[in-house]
Ligand SMILES: *[C@@H]1O[C@H](CO)[C@@H](O)[C@H](O)[C@H]1NC(C)=O
Ligand SMILES: *[C@@H]1O[C@H](CO)[C@@H](O)[C@H](O)[C@H]1NC(C)=O
Ligand SMILES: *[C@@H]1O[C@H](CO)[C@@H](O)[C@H](O)[C@H]1NC(C)=O
Ligand SMILES: *[C@@H]1O[C@H](CO)[C@@H](O)[C@H](O)[C@H]1NC(C)=O
């Protein structure tokens with residue numbers, strides 16, 4: 001094969017005959033002589049330090065614009081490979097009319113080609129995110145007032161510059177009367193389909209600007225459940241949610257938090273309350289009082305009722321303290337919620353209220369008048385330190401492909417500034433690249449192209465991004481890993497995965513010689529056949545999935561990756577929309593002829609972060625930075641969450 005030959009030429013120069021070497025040297029010499037090149041360049045050429053020198057001479061981002069190349073390995077200088085910017089996986093030939101997935105893929109490919117053509121032609125304007133937005137500062141008002149009627153239309157109040165220390169938001173509202181619900185999420189339904197009376201509302205500080213077209217992170221979720229909670233009591237739940245992953249809830253059930261437990265700015269997390277205005281059975285009241293007397297050693301004094309009542313007006317204020325949010329209702333402190341790593345006050349750019357409540361008015365005051373990071377897209381820091389190091393002719397032990405969505409600018413920046421600063425990556429023993437498909441918004445594509453050009457760590461997979469086609473990025477990762485960097489192992493992760501490189505390399509090195517599939521394995525998992533994420537029988541016939549490693553972090557050896565790519569190019573690779581299950585299926589197929597070592601480890605954490613993790617998932621940009629700092633300064637793999 002042509003490209004095989006090129007690899008050989010590149011990797012094994014000693015196979016060349018003397019004559020060939022002589023001819024190459026002459027050619028290069030003539031080339032250099034015929035162009036006017038700086039003296040310094042000539043002086044450096046041929047010295048021992050040639051590789052370092054040429055690295056500097058050929059700055060990594062080859063000038064605009066991402067030329068699509070069909071050669072697998074470019075032999076530009078003696079020791080520096082050209083960095084590809086576009087995946088060269090041959091999608092266009094690989095999809096028949098056959099299945100639904102193939103149709104989607106063909107369509108995405110055609111649309112993607114068009115979009116990418118437009119970006120390359122320079123017709124579309126983007127770059128907006130790269131401008132310094134100095135005159136956008138001082139544009140935020142110090143206070144915002146919204147009437148109930150105005151609010152009802154939208155359900156969200158925008159706090160353009162977020163919050164700052166001691167900002168406060170006051171909401172005047174009235175909880176609605178309970179209504180019957182067949183299957184409320186907050187209750188345990190006992191008697192079959194008997195309806196439960198429910199009254200609850202949700203007040204949330206959200207990070208509206210985090211990412212377009214994605215559910216915003218909930219920085220504070222404040223959820224009073226007047227009626228209908230599974231405990232049978234009125235409670236207040238507070239929580240956070242990032243990428244649809246909830247943290248552990250802080251529930252206030254009417255007991256005062258013990259003062260010896262953690263307080264927030266000196267306030268307890270939960271105040272006590274009594275509930276004398278309900279219509280519970282006497283028996284319930286008795287046990288409640290008994291419990292209460294057991295729980296509280298002190299003598300019972302006058303207590304306040306649960307702060308919310310159906311049909312009763314309340315005035316609620318959320319204020320931002322040093323250590324957390326404080327909520328008071330009708331002038332009395334009710335709850336405090338410590339800040340969780342991963343969210344900052346300035347990120348809280350929206351207040352949403354929904355549920356069984358009528359809002360009469362909202363006031364926000366002591367707001368910041370400027371925002372240091374107006375839109376996280378503008379977080380892109382064009383500083384050479386964050387650029388990908390050039391690829392030297394070293395043995396790449398591990399290639400890491402990071403799945404990322406086009407508009408995840410802040411997420412990519414956080415990865416660059418955290419674990420991608422590891423010395424193994426800086427020395428090119430480990431190479432990491434983001435795999436990004438094209439976005440429906442043209443200006444975002446232009447920005448991606450610019451970002452790719454500057455940092456040199458993005459591989460554009462030229463199809464229109466689609467949830468069901470993530471599996472194609474996995475194949476593109478395999479292709480790049482084996483053909484472009486000739487890595488011994490290929491790892492796949494997401495842009496909210498934190499990777500602890502040392503420990504992963506240690507694990508991988510123990511099984512150098514064999515075929516390897518490593519990750520957090522799922523055994524005997526069955527497809528969901530109902531609901532939003534349902535898998536049809538057309539998509540997956542069998543009752544069970546093969547053994548597969550969770551998607552946020554797994555590793556395969558190069559021979560497996562090679563098998564996947566060659567099967568794909570022969571149009572023989574079976575595709576399934578879940579990329580991690582697909583990988584399990586391919587490895588199983590590979591294992592039928594050559595034995596594979598399956599290595600299961602829970603330290604490839606799926607649900608968040610555990611101590612001694614190898615990978616941690618659902619880490620927000622701020623958590624990434626925090627974990628990296630802990631790893632650097634405390635030399636310990638510690639988590640940055642409160643879960
Ligand atoms: C090559 O680099 C070494 C140190 O890295 C230096 O001592 C030496 O002078 C360099 N040689 C040339 C020819 O630049
Ligand atoms: C697919 O694209 C490659 C280049 O990307 C081109 O060489 C080839 O002819 C194309 N094949 C088809 C069937 O369009
Ligand atoms: C922002 O600043 C630029 C130059 O610094 C100026 O041309 C432009 O008019 C300013 N825009 C606004 C909205 O003030
Ligand atoms: C609650 O009990 C009182 C009497 O104790 C009664 O008048 C009222 O209607 C009851 N409310 C409901 C909602 O059942």
Ligand SMILES: *[C@@H]1O[C@H](CO)[C@@H](O)[C@H](O)[C@H]1NC(C)=O
Nearest residue numbers: 547588591592594595596598
């Ligand atoms: C891999 O192949 C071996 C030999 O055919 C078989 O014993 C083993 O069960 C296979 N492993 C998996 C996970 O399928």
